[in-house]
Amino acid sequence: MKKLSPNELSHNYGTLYVVATPIGNLSDITLRALETLKSVDAIAAEDTRHTSGLLSHFAISKKLIAVHEHNEHQSAEKLLLQLKAGENIALVTDAGTPGISDPGAVVVDFVRKAGVKVVPIPGASAVIAALSASGIVQNGFLFHGFLPASGAARRKALDLLKTQTVTLVFYEAPHRIIESIVDMANVLGAERRITVAREITKTFETMYSCTLQDAEAWLKADANQQRGEFVLLVEAAAVKEAIEISKETVRVLKLLLADLPLKQAVKLATEITNEKKNVLYECALSLKADAAKNNL
Secondary structure, eight states: OOOOOGGGOOTTSOEEEEEOBOSSOGGGOOHHHHHHHHHSSEEEESOHHHHHHHHHHTTOOOEEEEOOTTTHHHHHHHHHHHHHTTOOEEEEOSSBOTTSSSTTHHHHHHHHHTTOEEEEEOOOOHHHHHHHTTOOOSSOEEEEEEOOSSHHHHHHHHHHHTTOSSEEEEEEOGGGHHHHHHHHHHHHOTTSEEEEEESTTSTTOEEEEEEHHHHHHHHHHOGGGGSSOEEEEEOOOOOOOOOOOOHHHHHHHHHHHHHSOHHHHHHHHHHHHOOOHHHHHHHHHHHHHHHHHHTO
16 A cells, blocks of 8 residues: 655545543543544444443543454454545544554554544553652653563563663553563562552552562562552663773783683683773673674
8 A cells, every 4th residue: 555645645534533541540531532532423442332431421422433453454444444435533442542552553554554644632641650650760761561471472572671771661461460570570680670550540559669579579468469450660771881991901811812711811811900800701702702703
């Protein structure tokens, strides 16, 4: 399908509104979201029963179309036909913003490529709400969303993230919360701090901070803390300071590595140069790696 430029967009097409809905407290819905839901011709919803409750609360009656992870591709084609016919449609999920760890991205991508105008209607965000109340002062964050359900795949994903020097943000389901916390402690480091944000904006909202090694015990101490929806904020990896090594020290280390095993070369270089052993060890590994690349 050809992607159209903004100038080629048909003015006869309807508009797809991507509407954020409350993540718990219904009072968090925005005035603009309510105006949009009232004005559109139909609402595409992840769970029509759930959205019916939301609409009923605000006395809104609209035609609902089911768009969930199992039918999103087929639904996108049907929605496109309606949009091309001039209908305006709102896209919502059960909570939060469509396409953010929820269905919606497929629909948005499909209709945008067809030249249909897509308008975001922002609102409540579990990620931003958790960060704002966490007191984390580190700059930047990486939102990963849900980790893989499989233990091996989850640990692999965490291993790829462990050196990130920004706060790591995850969503997690209650039936996997203990397993994920244990894997985080083992892969990311037990001493890292974590903030567990549970049931944000809901009756039993909880914000608790501790080290990863203590998080498992805290969750197990009260089964109620294992219920609901979780946002997990994990402390960033420490930034490694660059350590300068003199050219003479590097020359000595290279000469020793040419004839000796790595550990022995590092030991002798430490005695000769009075440099720290761990610094020389890292340097030796780097030199070995460079040598291996040059020999390829």
